[in-house]
Amino acid sequence: MQTQIKTAVVGLGSMGYGIASSLLRAGHETYGFDINDAQMKRFQDEGGAKGELKQIASDLDALIVVVLSAAQTQEVLFGEAGVVTHMKAGSVVMACATVPPEFARLMEEKCNALDIHYLDAPISGGSIKAANGQLSIMASGTPEAFTAAESVLDATAETVFKLGDSAGAGSAMKAVNQLLAGVHIATMAEALTFGMTQGVQPDKFLEVISKCAGTSWMLENRAPHIVEGDYTPHSSVNIWPKDLGIVLDIAKSADFDAPISQAAFDQFKKAADMGLGGEDDAAVAKVYAEKVGLNLPSKD
């Protein structure tokens, strides 16, 4: 029988909400917190526990932080609310945002100083997998942190990559994955629109290239959005100036040249500057299309 634990998820966006729901479904007492009151209410209506984070923090076995950035992670853990200072010894913080490895190491150190375990646990897989408890988690931390987080990992992940026995390795692998994922989305957009200038229609592009050496996971996942003209954000343009920005910051501090990542970053930045930040990230194709006057497929 699975041990029932007390958990809280901070950040009920598309990923965090799925994680919180998966924890509930597995029978764990789960609090959900978000700056958006409607999301918190929705989660409580579905069975989430009620309470103030600061007050219930000392009861928690695990705190899962699914916010957008290092700054937000820092604020949740050690900011005004200072949740970690209220948590009990031996409980675990599982941090899921994409952050620099160095930041993950710093958070681990600060948590450990308070006898709190820390699992560096960036996530991958998208909102549907999050909702189904089938995430891929790129995790690193002490054996004790893995043990403390076991029930959470069981409830939320299909695959847990155990990447090392201290924080940082998980975030490093996540940065590597984001480099590739971001470049592949922008390259799909570059190739699809390039093809259009030569008479290759987007549906034919998808049909042929997905069976050829030029394919990628992201191409097969995102090109259909362009073919269907549907930019409902499963993952938004705004993710990429942030995540590729983290990649470029890490690269810079390692004196590493990443010219392809830089070129992809620039295209996402242009998309955001065009006001497309809230659209699906496949909308980076609009940067290319506008420059050369192409009409991408529309939804109707």
Next chain:
Amino acid sequence: MQTQIKTAVVGLGSMGYGIASSLLRAGHETYGFDINDAQMKRFQDEGGAKGELKQIASDLDALIVVVLSAAQTQEVLFGEAGVVTHMKAGSVVMACATVPPEFARLMEEKCNALDIHYLDAPISGGSIKAANGQLSIMASGTPEAFTAAESVLDATAETVFKLGDSAGAGSAMKAVNQLLAGVHIATMAEALTFGMTQGVQPDKFLEVISKCAGTSWMLENRAPHIVEGDYTPHSSVNIWPKDLGIVLDIAKSADFDAPISQAAFDQFKKAADMGLGGEDDAAVAKVYAEKVGLNLPSKD
């Protein structure tokens, strides 16, 4: 029962040799020509027909041109040897090099003026698939050109994409595929070496990323070469300044910005300038590694 035809393959490199062998295996009388006499001799020893191209041209049902560039294709078809002028009405030229769509249209026009069919037929799949008669062919041409090339396609291809009823569409799709394939190889190299600066070992990179959203066909095919330190050229660095150069030329003539392709082109160009042109294209990783002083895995 399959009709036996007379064919000639010009260009017995890794792809052309496989195509010629596949034609022989299917029972077609097949000549093989190459500037490398040893390759021609080897093919004849395996059952290839003997003769001078100019003299046997009038007997051919199909001429398959598997050279490296538009210039070489032009030279074979209409250069000094002027093979097409000797071919009989109703026979077909199948052109497999990666060339600009406009060049393919021009060749079709010149062939058709001599009552010769022309199939714009760039190939994909690598040397092993070529040897096994399992290529993917991105083909366009008149229905008559497809009919005339049917026995050749049957003997050499696993998948024939029929992309249009005139030359150019096949080459356009091939350029799109090469854009993606080239960028994906260079991006794999960028991500793998970036990861190394953060303590992610190449074998772990391959193990994890190939199961994540950052994967690509090329990553799964080429990253093992780096992990094993084996740069035996299955497809060489030199392919990419050429093929991405074609992409960039086409893009330029369409006033299309392709900044990611440009960045990848620059990396392959640097690799060639470092003397790595004849190595496997995964050797583009050495450009990144040298810049930052990383030791890539070695073969031993």
